Amino acid sequence: MNAFLPLFRTNYRDFVRDRTALFWTIAFPVLFIGIFGIVLGRGDDGASYEVGFVVEDQSPQAATLNEVLGGFEALVLTRGDRETEIAKLADGERRAVVVVPQGFGSSISRDAPLPLQVHFDPSQQTTQQVVIPVLLRAFEVADRALTQTRPVVTAEFETLQSERLQVIDFIMPGLIAMSVMNGGVFGAIAMVSLRERRVLRRLSATPLPAWALVGADVTFRMVVVLLQTILLVMLAVLIGGVSVKVENLPALAGVAVLGGLAFVAIGFFLGAFAKTEQGFFPIAQVVTFPMLFLSGIFFPLDTMPDWIRPLVSAMPLTYLGDAMRQLMVGGAPVHSMALNLGVLTAFLVVFFSLAVRLFKYE
Template structure:
C-alpha cells in the first residue's frame, strides 16, 4: 500500500507539472465546448421571415402562431422585390377579403412551409367567419422527440474525446518517459509488483477523468448553455469507467511501441483526433453518410459517445448499456493483451 500511494502521488505530481498534457486534457476540449456551445446555442429557434402588405386578421393570426416574423411593407413592389431577390421566402398581400401569397420557388422546402402556414391560417379564419362547425376535428398533441439541442450532444461527445485524449496522452507519455529515464528498470528491480505500478497509474487516470467530467458538465449546465441531464444520468458511470480503461489501454499500447516522447505525442494525436471526427464528437453521427456510420462502429469513442448520450440526455434505461459496455469491455481485453505482449521495461 505504501508503494501504491508513493507511485500514485509521483504520477499525479508529474501530470500536474506536464503543462502540455493538462492543456490537451482540459483547456483544449473546453475551448471546443464553449465555442460550439455559443455558436449553436440558438440553433433551431429561428422564425420564418414573411413579408406583409396590408393588414388584417390573416397577418395577425400568422404572428400569433409564433413561427413567423412578419416584416411589413408600405409598397407592394418593395416587398415583391425582396422575395424576388431571395431575401424573403414569401409576401402576404392582404386587400380586404382577398389574400395573395407571393413566394419564391427557388427554395421548394421554404415555399411549401410558407404556403402551408398561410393556407392553414386562412382556412381557419374562413371556418370561423362562416359560423359553421368544422367537419373534421383537429387536435395537436406535443410529444418528446429524439432530436437534441446542440449542447445536448456536444457535451457527451467532447467529454468522451477529452477523456480519450487525457488517458492516451498521460499513459503513453508516462510509459515512454519512465522507460527512457530508466525509472521502469528501477521499479522492476524494486520490491514493487507490476500490478501496483499499473493500478496506481489507473487511479490517477480515473481521477483526472472524473475531474474532466465535473468540469465539462458543470460548464455546459450554466444558463448560457443550458445542458439538462436526464433522470438516468447515473447509468453513465459504467460506460464512463469502461471508456477510461479502454483509452488507458490504448495509451499503454502507444507507450509500449514508441521510444521517444515525440513519437508518443504523434501516435496519440493520430489515434484520438481522427477518431473524434469519425465518432460523432462534434456533430450527430446520424447526419453522416451510411458508409461513415458503418466505419465509426469500429471505434471505441463512437460507442462511448452513444452510450453517454443515451443515458445522460436521452433518458434511456439499463438496456442502453449493453452494446457500449460490451464493445468497450471487449476492446479493453484485446488491446490490453496486445500491450502486454509488446511491453518492455527498458529500451533494447
C-alpha cells in the same frame, strides 16, 4: 511497504506540476466546451422566450388574460391553434404553450374555474427555472385583473419531452467523450516517458510489483477522467444551457470510467510502439484524430456515406459517444446500451492483454 499511495501521489504531483498536461486535459476541453457552448448555446441572454398562446375561448376573461400575458416583456407570445403550437414545442421552437380552454370565461362566472393548460419540456432547465415562474407570475397578475376576491386562474401542467435535440445537446456529450478518449490515450504518455527516462528500468530493480505501478497509474488517470467529466458536464449546463438528465449522472460517470479504461488500455498498447515521448504523439494522433470526425462526435452517423460505416463501427469512440449521449441528454440511441458497454469492455480486455504482452521495461 504499501507503495500504491506514494505512487498515486507521485502521479498527482507529476501531473499538477506539468503545465502541458494540465493544458491538454483541463484547459483545452474547457475552452472547447466553452466556445461551443457560447456559439451554439441556447442564448439565455435574459431577453425573451417564445411562448405559444392558444385561445379556444371567446370570453372577455380570455381577452384580459391575453392582454396581461402580452404585457410581460420576457414572454414573446405567438398565437396559433393548439396542434401547431404543440408541434412547435416538440420541435424546440417554443418554450411552452399556454392553452386557454373553451368555456374558461363561463366557468369563472359559474364559480368553477377551469384550469389553464401549460405544456412544456421539463428537461429544459431554462424553461423550468425562468419561463414557468414568469408564467405563474403572469397568471397572478391576470387573477387580480379578473377578480379582486378569489383566485380563478389556475394552471394544469402537461409535460412533453421534445424529441429533437438541439445541436448543442448533440455535441456536448460527444465533446466529453472526446476528452475521455484524449485523457486515456494521451495519459499513457506518462509511462512512455518513464521508460524513455529509464525510470521503469530503475523501478524494475526494486521489489515494487508491476501491478502496483500500473494500478496506481490507471487509478490516477481514472480520477482525472472523472473530474474532467464532472467539470465538463457542469460547463455544458452552465454555458451551453444543455439540459442534463440528472438521474443518469452516476451511470454517466460509470460509462466515463469504462471508456477511460478502454482508452488507457489502447494508450498503453500504442505506447509499446514508441521509444520516446516525442515518438508517441504522432502515433496517438493517427489513432485519435480520425475518431474525432468519424465516430459521430461532431456529425451524426446517419449523415455519413455507407462505405465508411464499417470504419465507424470499428471505432471505440463511436460507442462511448453514443452511450454518453443517451445517458446525458436522452439522445436517440444508435446502438443499444448493452452493445455500447459490451464493445467498450471488449476493447478494454483485448488491448490491455496486448499491452501486457508487449510491455517492456526498456
